Amino acid sequence: DAGVIQSPRHEVTEMGQEVTLRCKPISGHNSLFWYRQTMMRGLELLIYFNNNVPIDDSGMPEDRFSAKMPNASFSTLKIQPSEPRDSAVYFCASSLAGPTSPLHFGNGTRLTVT
Amino acid sequence: EDQVTQSPEALRLQEGESSSLNCSYTVSGLRGLFWYRQDPGKGPEFLFTLYSAGEEKEKERLKATLTKKESFLHITAPKPEDSATYLCAVTDTGRRALTFGSGTRLQVQP
Numbered sequence A: 001d002a003g004v005i006q007s008p009r010h011e012v013t014e015m016g017q018e019v020t021l022r023c024k025p026i027s028g029h030n031s032l033f034w035y036r037q038t039m040m041r042g043l044e045l046l047i048y049f050n051n052n053v054p055i056d057d058s059g060m061p062e063d064r065f066s067a068k069m070p071n072a073s074f075s076t077l078k079i080q081p082s083e084p085r086d087s088a089v090y091f092c093a094s095s096l097a098g099p100t101s102p103l104h105f106g107n108g109t110r111l112t113v114t
Numbered sequence B: 001e002d003q004v005t006q007s008p009e010a011l012r013l014q015e016g017e018s019s020s021l022n023c024s025y026t027v028s029g030l031r032g033l034f035w036y037r038q039d040p041g042k043g044p045e046f047l048f049t050l051y052s053a054g055e056e057k058e059k060e061r062l063k064a065t066l067t068k069k070e071s072f073l074h075i076t077a078p079k080p081e082d083s084a085t086y087l088c089a090v091t092d093t094g095r096r097a098l099t100f101g102s103g104t105r106l107q108v109q110p
Helices: none
Strands: A005-007 A010-013 A019-024 A031-038 A042-050 A053-056 A065-071 A074-079 A088-095 A109-113 B003-007 B010-014 B019-026 B030-038 B045-050 B056-059 B062-066 B070-075 B084-092 B104-109
Touching: A005 A088, A010 A019, A019 A088, A019 A109, A031 A074, A042 A065, A042 A074, A053 A065, A074 A088, B003 B084, B010 B019, B019 B030, B019 B084, B030 B062, B030 B070, B045 B056, B045 B062, B070 B084
Parallel strands: A010 A109, B010 B104
Antiparallel strands: A005 A019, A019 A074, A031 A042, A031 A088, A042 A053, A065 A074, A088 A109, B003 B019, B019 B070, B030 B045, B030 B084, B056 B062, B062 B070, B084 B104
16 A cells, blocks of 8 residues: 555745645545644644544634545645744544554645745 | 653663653543654654553564553664654543654664
């Protein structure tokens, strides 16, 4: 299996622009997670889907962030408008059966907002 | 709210020098404690899951143990390729997604 695939690997954008991050989970996994990693705060959960339905979005910072999972093989995380404090590495992960199953992470998208 | 604290923040070992990493947790009903390894520029890679106090798991030079308040990752005779950041995470009976600690950055020198 190719593992979890994220795109792009790097994104540099200006403040106020829209940013869309993409994720393809491992086939057959029913849960998908978006995490954000910074030096100051470590890995933080943004949102968690089970069978394409958002289960926990309590980590989504504010209305500027939105996530969708239109089908079992694709998810997007959108930031509009972006701000410099959004600069971080964004990871997507999938698991076979919820958070008690091991998470398989992609290699992340490094976002820089100038 | 689940809390995970890892220590030390950083650890430098000589090749062959065994040591342990600590993960203390506070959770309302532990469903699972996870250890991950993260290399620079990559996503975390799953190592172990522990479900109940007294449980132990081993993989090559790594051994993870669990008590009711903490977990240890023991590294026996480490090699330079064991250099990485080791992350601990927990999930609870509310089936919330994993809460991660801040990690221990391990460097093993030849």
